Amino acid sequence: MTKDQLYNELNYVNHSREKRLHYANLVIANPQLVKPLLEILFEVDDKISCRAAWVFEFMCGEKLEAIIPHLNLFTENIAKVHLDPAVRPVAKVCEYLIKDYYSKHDNKIKSALTEQHKEKIVEACFDWMINDEKIAPKAYSMNSLYLLGNEYDWIHPELAMILERDFQMQSSGFKARARHILKKIKPKN
Template identity: 85%
Template sequence: MKKDELYEELNYVNHSREKRLFYANLIIDNPELVVPLLEILFEVDNKISCRAAWVFEFMCSEKLEAIIPHLDIFTLNISRVHQDSAVRPVAKICEYLITTYYSKTDNNIKKYLTENHKEKIVEACFDWMINDEKIAPKAYSMNSLYLLGLEYDWIHPELAIILERDFQMQSSGFKARARHILRKIKPK
């Protein structure tokens, strides 16, 4: 399958778990399709890029290590994504990467996620926290930044400032997650 054929196939992807999983498995079974999928995902002004993001998120949820050869492309471009329905899955993939990286189990993400990759993720997560994004990307970013802050001591104070500043203006979902993260950052 070529990029233009994949592009056409993405027209059949919808919000149903069944469709996203079907196409995620198609990509997992055909790893040569990851590059064209990422190219479509990062056509950030194209509506179909959101569908590519949904498929890529599901691929990562099923087989996160499939992203390893593409970490440079992914992290280099994540800050360009701006459509709400593409930002959420990209932020979720960042959370998958960071959660796996800091997990206690041995895994290949720990070997291949570089300082540069983590810096790009930190940058994107802070952007999602301060920009007018929906709750989901902010929640995923909070978790990622909390974990990254265990390694980089400057992150927790910055994250706390943002959470406290935005607390009153945000949704109850944001407030619940922010309280949880703040308790971990600032124990009594």
């Protein structure tokens, strides 16, 4: 399947779990499609990029290791994503990566994710925290930044400051997640 064929196929992707999973499995079965999928995802002003993001998130949820050869492409471009329906899945993939990286279990992400990859994820997560994003990308970012803050001592104070500053203006979902993260951070400060 060519990139153009994949692009056309993405027209059939919708919000249903069934469709997203079908196309995620198609990409998993054909690893050569990961790069074109990411290229479409990073055509950030095209509405189809959101559909690519949905498929990419499901692919990573099923087989995260499939991203490894493409970590540079992914982390170099995540900050460009700006359409709401694409930001959420990209933030979720960042959370998948960070959770696996700090997992107690051995996995391939631990050796593949570099300092530069983590720096790009930190930048993107802080951007999602301070920009006018919906709750989901902020929630995924909070989790990722909390875990990263266990390694990088400057992250927790910055994260706590943002959470406390934005607390009153945000939704109940944000407040619940922020309270949870702040409880974990505060004993350390």
